[in-house]
Amino acid sequence: MTAPAWLEVLNETMDACRTHGRADLAERLRRRRDAPPGQIRLGVLGFPKQGKGYLLNAVLNAPVCAVGDAPTPAVPTEIAYSAEPAATLVGRSLERIPVAVERLTGELGARPAGTLSRVEVGVPRELLSAGLVLVDTPPVGDPRSPRTAAALDLLAEADAVILVSDATAPLSPAELALARHVRTWCPHVLVALTKIDASPGWRAVAERNRAMLAEAGIDAPVQPVSAVVRQAAAKAGDADLNARSGFPELLNWIAEQAARPAEQSRALLAAVGVRAAATELVESLRDRVDTVAQDAGLGQAALLQRAQRRADDLRRQNTKWQNLLSDEITDLLSDAEYDLRERTRKIVNTIDRTFDEGDPAKVWDEFAPWLDNALAEAVDVNYTWLADRAEWIAQAVAACFGAQYDRALPDLRLDGSGVEGLDDVRRPKIEKFKVGQQAFTGLRGSYGGVLMFGLVTSLAGLPLINPVSIGAGAAFAAKTIKDEGGMRLQRRQAVAKQAAQRHVDDVFIRFSKECRDSIRLVQRRLRDHFTGLAEELADELTHERETIMAGTAERERRTVHIRREIDRLAGLHQRAGELGTIAGRQRRELSA
């Protein structure tokens, strides 16, 4: 015998569910596929305190389920046929603990939560003899609670579902949502309207419920029932009363479920399961496509535009900062030199003034330290100023980058002005007019005077050496000494000036060179720093654009992939629909 067509579709859908990370859906389909044949499972679902237990007990005419104020079990109860009443607690690891039926409620209450997986009850009821299993479920509530999950889990194996809602109020939005969910997964659903004995307005509620279900496109009949009336009828053996309880119709419906040919039923259930899973999967995939498309639509253009804008900004910035740097450095070079020159010029003026009047021989010792200090100070001040300007330039250039400049300025600390390395000014050779030299000069002058006046007076018959010539000689000697002293002073002054000026010039030349070097160094450091930054920014930008481009490609690829998957699922959905049609049902199509 070949595998039935539905099996193939089911397996394929399971694969798709697994591929797209919906193991839960795959598991549901698997349970649908592996459901034991020959069993019809009828689930009873409902929100708390709607009368589920009463309904089941009334269906079975036996107090099987906990009712009223007894705590509702947190695990499903499976009620099947057995010749003798029997109850078994099935533990977490599927160990089986038989208990007496009448003690079941108490036993359940005594077990700590979470130790049981289900309860199995056997009752000798004709209704169940053909393999019908009624499954009582924990009440549905908060969609996130494990109780709700356990109740909805039943849908994977249920062939039909009774949804229980009481007649004190119409279906709540949550109940309607539950009905829609159940109907998606299960082809046969009935809404049992309980407690009609106590609710004066139950007819209106039933009508309202029917209208709401029809409006929501959920095809499920509404069956009003009263367990109280059914119980009283059973007690009194009153068939008329029983008819009023609504239970005969309900039992008919249940019997119909049990009587369906097994293979047809399985095919239909498989088809419904595939369609439900495919629909859920397609919904989540569509969501994904939408998200992707939104990302793309919103992000893509904006991101690229922003990247483009940033690239333009960067280009402008590059020109701007480079120009600024070179302008500022040129200015700094000339300013620094001018400043140094200005400072040395003042020093030179002072030197001139000093040696125009003073005798180097006397003042040199005082003068030399002053000159050294003055030069050191000039160099130091100039250098400090230079460093400040360099710092300022760095900041000005950084400002060109605006908010993108997010790092520390480069280290512009220079090696120090080199003031310590200044040579002291060297003492020039300053000749003093010594006594011997004075005597010799005096002799030289007196010799001229004696000779000159001696010759003149010799004409007058006086000897060459006479008082006059001696007097003139003495006068000449004094004058010569004086003249010679003046000349020597001037020479000393000239020498000292020259020495001092040369020293200043030396210092100036050396330091203007040092300044230049420093400025060039600053320029190079700033240039390197900001070029690096600009390159980094450019790299970043390129990378960003690449990512955006790659993202687009990836997104497109994913979208195409998801769309293909949606198409495939739509195909499965349709094939399942055809199977469903074979099984005698018409359904709407899922469109991709």
Add this chain to the structure above:
Amino acid sequence: MTRDVRDLLAAAAGLYRDDPRASALLHDCLNRLEQPLRVAFTGAPSSGKSTLAAALGEWPTRALRDLVLLDDPGPADDVPDATVRLVRHLEPDELAAAHPPGGSPFARQSAVNSVLVLSRADEVGAGRIDALLTAKQLARRAWREDPLCTGFLGVIAVAGQLAYGGRSLRDDEFDLLAAFAAVPREELERHVLSVDSFTDPAFPGPIPVETRRSLVVRFGMFGVRLALTLIRTGCDDRVKLSAELVRRSGLGELRDTLAGCFVARAEALKARTAVIRLEALLAAQPRPGGDRLVSRVERFAAAAHDFRELRLIADIRGGRTALSGDPAEEAVRLLGAQGTAPADRLGLEPDADPGEIYDAGLDALRRWRHEAERPDRPHAERTAAHVVVRSAEGMLALFA
């Protein structure tokens, strides 16, 4: 307490002098301190709010004087001082939804202004005749055991329809019910099985279907059955039946709780509302100089002993403390559960001699101080005793 709040509001009014909306709010807060306590009835649609509010509201008793009952107020327009929350079932989802909202630390610490009501208690257990007893047990158990019921001053099962029907029972209705009760029980049984059988044309006797229908709409099937049983067992006139229906409905318990926890603490609860509104204003529209006001509000909140008393009363009654039996009863009395006047707290006659009151107060203070300092008791119990000591001290301070 009210004076402190007045001072706070006055200071705040100075701060927000130039803001008409804030000024109006503060003015409203001040006015509210003079007005009756506002108790809101909240709950899901068709949980029986209006019925219950009507049943309580038509009760012209001293106990509920100075109370305004608001039937499901809007979320913003009217801030209630206290709340009666109705749930149809004591199920986790419903309880979680009914839980009082959070808010500022003070709002949470002083959130002792809600009573939980299991409404439509007559529907518990599929309308069996012992439904109300079962419902009361369920409520009691939930209050003691369910963590979701912590923070409520009480969990009370009330059959609102029965209470309202009982309170407004008319002579003609009593006569009808008495006539039905006169029919032999076995004969009547199948006709009171359900609404349909009760309003069936085949019902014996000349009473028209519409009359029977109006009866079942007013009292519910459970109410009709209960009334018939009560008439048969001795409630043979309208007044007796009315009283018994109301008694069984749980309305009295609700009223006592409202009187003890809300009316007796009206000043504290109104002050609480004002402070919470003030806190919200200070947080939403901070002003320079508001810090001082905020810290004053905090000081006020820290010193508010009333809320600690209410919380401890709820904890003791809800079985959340180690206290039980006579000490528990004495503790809740001293905490003011039966009235906040010294004589009420000490369980003395209202006209007791001041000297007698003082002596009894001193005696209670000594005993509870001893309890509060016993090293062999668990910490929680000593903390509870400390609250009682503080209440006793406050009482004696009135004589200083």
